[in-house]
Amino acid sequence: MNHQSREQQLSNIRGTKDLWDVVVIGGGATGLGVALDASSRGLKTLLIERFDFTKGTSSRSTKLVHGGVRYLRQGQVSLVLEALKERGLLKKNAPHLVRPLRFVLPAFKWWERYFYTIGLKLYDLLARRLSFGKSVMLSKQEVSQAVSTLESSKLRGGVLYYDGQMDDARLGLALAKTAFREGATVLNYCEAIDFAYDEQGQVNQVTFKDHLASSHETQEYTIDTRSVVNATGVFVDELRLLEDQKQKPLIKPSQGAHLILPKSFLPGNSGIIFPETADGRVLFAIPWFDRALVGTTDHFKEKPESEPVPLESELQEILTLLKEHLRPAPENSDVLSVFAGLRPLVVPDRQQNSATISREHTVIFGQSGICHVTGGKWTTYRKMAEDVLEALSHRGFIPSSACQTEKLKLVGWQIEVDNIDHISIYGAERQQVNELSQTLSDGQEKLHPRLPYIQAEVIYAVRNEWAVTVEDVLSRRTRALLLDAQASIECAPLVAKLMAKELNHTQTWIDEQIVHYQKLAQAYLWPNS
Structure with missing residues (x-):
């Protein structure tokens, strides 16, 4: 190109x-x-x-490409059919960015295992030839093997099914x-x-x-x-x-909050779906870039914002459910990053709860x-x-x-067999990134010890991906801000310096960028941390 x-x-x-x-x-x-x-x-x-x-x-989603298990339960079959078809097309057109992901749906009552299996078999059937994999009923022992950190004292088994995962930005x-x-x-x-x-x-x-x-x-x-x-x-x-x-x-904006935890809270390659929280939502915990991403909430907002901030009450909702179901139970101090996105929901009836709106x-x-x-x-x-x-x-x-x-194949199209990582998301363009890393003196040096990204990725983003601010690079060209907000704050000066040299900017620009980014990134830390 x-x-x-x-x-x-x-x-x-x-x-x-x-x-x-x-x-x-x-x-x-x-x-x-x-x-x-x-x-x-x-x-x-x-x-x-x-x-x-x-x-x-569009960069603050739960990182899923899915038909919508919840919508099937609500009887919105046409919406699920459309989404399952589009999920399959996305995998065909961008296999470097969209991958199948195994999900475990735990059952805590004897009848739930059978109820969920019937629903997910219908989900498989609706996907037809674009299915990502067949659902399977699991015993209690099989669920524990798939998700070793899931608290098992009340567990009665579960169901394994497949959906899609991606890097939205x-x-x-x-x-x-x-x-x-x-x-x-x-x-x-x-x-x-x-x-x-x-x-x-x-x-x-x-x-x-x-x-x-x-x-x-x-x-x-x-x-x-x-x-x-x-x-x-x-x-x-x-x-x-x-x-x-x-x-x-x-429309009426609905806010969804998420948090990022170390991978140790969700080892293995399976996500978890908790099908019904206290307010009727679905909560996902999924492996993502060697972290665990958990979300989401669903609350109306009065006005849209360009930088929505998750409320501590929303984050506590998520953490409370995780403390009930994960061992060891995560604490506030374990959270690496928090973020929120606003969904544009078309509201036909102001009395409806946002979790039930199509x-x-x-x-x-x-x-x-x-x-x-x-x-x-x-x-x-x-x-x-x-x-x-x-x-x-x-x-x-x-x-x-x-x-x-x-x-139509998207730029970077390349069939991938491994999980999504910071290099595989470039797909066919990864060779250019690798070559650039070898030509730059410090191209292969990491931006931060707790992040996977290297200096060459900053230069590549400026030259080939229209990145013009430190936020562009750390939030959306890489996902550093979401993976570890504090680490991204600490490497912002280095990123600003690399970009300034590439774009012929002054020290004043560097200083302004660092201040702007560090102020923005504070909202991605646990409140008052």
């Missing part, structure tokens, strides 16, 4: 007055999926994201790279700030601001477009209200012709994008054409 920097892509925009077919606002899973679908159909496509790619919800980056490969222009740190309309009141221009431009550089760009897609996730209503301030909000997506058009898409989940991003393009075509904004993404 012939990589172009942000500056090169912006220069291309300055040098042309062409009409764009699709302008996508929002660089999360949905927006990136729309940009890829559009560009792979041969449409002239621009994506702009006011922060970094997957800065919001890296998957988003793969979508951005693939969209670029297919001809799209993809820009982080660019924000849509204004629209212009034709005589019929339909949007035909977008003005956006480059947040990284200096005072002597072009800061604002105005482009002509046939269509605009609002894929801003939990912020979807901000843009909708620009069209009509009388519109009722489309994650199905919604595509609607505003009065000025802007296409708004929201809801859904990571697993179904591709289908959401396809629905958006079909809706644009049906409305006459773009010519009708066939979707290409069902069999």
Whole structure:
């Protein structure tokens, strides 16, 4: 892939007055999926994201690609069918980022083992030829062998089944790279700030601001477009209200908190699913990058935030359940990192609990012709994008054409046999990372003793992955912030220095980046620790 920097892509925009077919606002899973679908159909496509790619919800998920066992229990069979199909396609199109993961569903009553087995056999059946593996009923001894830290005094057996696991931020980056490969222009740190309309009141221009431009550089760009897609996730209503301030909000944000523990609390290669907590949620504990990731909660938030912070009460909910079921029981001091994400839930009834609301997506058009898409989940991003393009075509904004993404391999495509680790997520690009590590004097040196990442990965992220801040590198190009927040704070000065040399930044920039990152990362430590 012939990589172009942000500056090169912006220069291309300055040098042309062409009409764009699709302008996508929002660089999360949905927006990136729309940009890829559009560009792979041969449409002239621009994506702009006011922060970094997957800065919001799309890098703060439970890292699962799944059909949704809970949705099956709620009777949402069509949603499960769609998600299981998309799960299978994701594994085919990005095997370096999506892997099957074994889950143990423990039973604590004699009848639960049979009840869960019936449900999961239906789950297997719905997956059909795209199944990740067959579910199996387990004895008490077999459950203990699979998850040795599970408290067994009340255990009656369980069920083993398979779902998918991924690295969400890296998957988003793969979508951005693939969209670029297919001809799209993809820009982080660019924000849509204004629209212009034709005589019929339909949007035909977008003005956006480059947040990284200096005072002597072009800061604002105005482009002509046939269509605009609002894929801003939990912020979807901000843009909708620009069209009509009388519109009722489309979504209600729901916050999900997670915590990261040392791998010793979940040895082996199996995750655990606790099917029903006190408030009706499902709680997952999964192995991820030599750690144990546990989540999630489900609580409504009044307003969306770009940096949601998990409440201590949410984290205590998770820890209380773990103390009941794991031996040894984890304590606050064992937690390496905490994080929260906001889900954009379409709420038909304000009285509903967020844990019971469907994650199905919604595509609607505003009065000025802007296409708004929201809801859904990571697993179904591709289908959401396809629905958006079909809706644009049906409305006459773009010519009708066939979707290409069902069999479109993402950048880095490479069949992997081992578990996801910090090098395997590069897939076919790992050779470039390895070669770079050998050409740099300290390229193979670790960023921190408690983290797997090396200095070459920082330089690679700057040169090939549009990373422009320390946060970009430590939070989303690597996952250092999530794996060990304190360790990421301690290596931030080194990362800032490496990036400054590569990007020709000053010591002032280094100092500002360190302060910004360390302030941000404090929110990923256990509260008041």
